[in-house]
Amino acid sequence: MRSIWKGALTFGLVNVPVKVYSATEDHDVPLHQVHNEDGGRIRYQRKCEVCGKVVAYQDIDKAYDDGDRTVVLTPEDLASLPAERSREIEVVEFVPSDQVDLLTLDKAYYLEPDSSSPKAYVLLRRTLEQTDRTAIVRFSLRQKTRLAALRVRDDVLVLQTLLWADEVREAAFASLDEPVKISAKELELSASLVDSFSGDFDPSQFGDAYQQELRTLIEAKLEKGDALDTAETFGEKEEAESGGEVIDLMEALRASVERSRAARGGSTDKADASASSGKKKAAAKKPAAKKKSA
Numbered sequence: 001m002r003s004i005w006k007g008a009l010t011f012g013l014v015n016v017p018v019k020v021y022s023a024t025e026d027h028d029v030p031l032h033q034v035h036n037e038d039g040g041r042i043r044y045q046r047k048c049e050v051c052g053k054v055v056a057y058q059d060i061d062k063a064y065d066d067g068d069r070t071v072v073l074t075p076e077d078l079a080s081l082p083a084e085r086s087r088e089i090e091v092v093e094f095v096p097s098d099q100v101d102l103l104t105l106d107k108a109y110y111l112e113p114d115s116s117s118p119k120a121y122v123l124l125r126r127t128l129e130q131t132d133r134t135a136i137v138r139f140s141l142r143q144k145t146r147l148a149a150l151r152v153r154d155d156v157l158v159l160q161t162l163l164w165a166d167e168v169r170e171a172a173f174a175s176l177d178e179p180v181k182i183s184a185k186e187l188e189l190s191a192s193l194v195d196s197f198s199g200d201f202d203p204s205q206f207g208d209a210y211q212q213e214l215r216t217l218i219e220a221k222l223e224k225g226d227a228l229d230t231a232e233t234f235g236e237k238e239e240a241e242s243g244g245e246v247i248d249l250m251e252a253l254r255a256s257v258e259r260s261r262a263a264r265g266g267s268t269d270k271a272d273a274s275a276s277s278g279k280k281k282a283a284a285k286k287p288a289a290k291k292k293s294a
Contacts, residue, residue: 005141006114009124009150009157011091016124017115018089020141023108023158029214078143089139089159091150097134100149104163111150111157121157128152136162189253196260 003019010016033042045054063072079085113121128135128151135150137159148161213234220233 001110003112004109007087007089007139009089009091009111009121009137011124011135014120014124016120017113018111018121018157019114020159021110021112023110027208027211029211029218083140083145086140089137089148089150091135091137093136094128094131094133095136097132097151100134100162101168103168105149106161106163109159109161111159125152125155125157128157186249186253189250189257193253193257193260196257196264 001021003021005020006018007020008015008017034040035042046057046060047053048055061072061074062078063070065071111121115121124135127133137148137150139146139148146161147164148159150157150159152158216233217228217230220228
């Protein structure tokens with residue numbers, strides 16, 4: 001990996017020199033656009049609307065237009081901003097880890113110690129682990145001031161940028177305003193369904209099916225060209241059942257539990273079995289009714 005930024009992680013008077021690396025990468029198959037008639041490559045050009053010339057990327061500046069006036073901002077102008085010149089990742093507070101909303105998490109970066117001794121780096125890492133805290137930090141990268149969460153992953157400090165509060169939309173749906181009554185039995189069956197799908201999350205057990213199928217399609221087309229039979233390549237697939245509102249929620253829950261348990265080689269619905277067993281025990285304990293004398 002190649003570092004994309006160097007700076008220092010600071011909290012109080014402690015200074016931790018670090019290198020920053022992108023922690024993720026895109027695995028999508030690279031595709032480009034072509035003309036469907038002749039296969040010609042479609043390319044986009046940066047053309048000046050004044051002189052009509054195609055402009056190289058290095059000759060392009062940025063500008064702000066307020067409707068009446070235009071201000072051109074050169075790379076030198078932007079680089080002169082104090083926030084852009086700063087090479088500090090400043091810790092502003094340490095918060096309980098469960099207070100960081102997953103919805104706000106954005107791009108992730110690895111931090112590597114960049115000094116002859118990694119002692120300060122290891123000290124901060126162990127402190128975060130021991131206190132079960134996440135550091136909220138502030139820094140500037142690529143002409144943007146960013147807020148980020150600093151946490152530990154596999155003995156490495158990970159910096160994960162956060163969306164600003166005004167970048168997260170409010171979820172206000174009128175359809176959720178009406179009160180809904182959920183019965184105890186529905187909750188019981190729903191919990192049983194969750195239990196039938198329970199397990200320890202292992203990301204390596206999941207793959208990107210679409211990208212795998214896309215690669216298969218490309219390889220098949222390279223081999224057979226337009227004579228490709230997709231049904232032969234991927235096999236016939238049953239049409240998915242049409243969606244719609246579930247009329248009998250209880251029956252759908254019960255059927256889902258049974259299907260899940262059968263697929264995993266488990267037993268049928270524990271909730272129903274327990275309820276049935278309880279009824280039988282209650283019936284056994286109930287004394288027989290005395291016959292009325294004639």
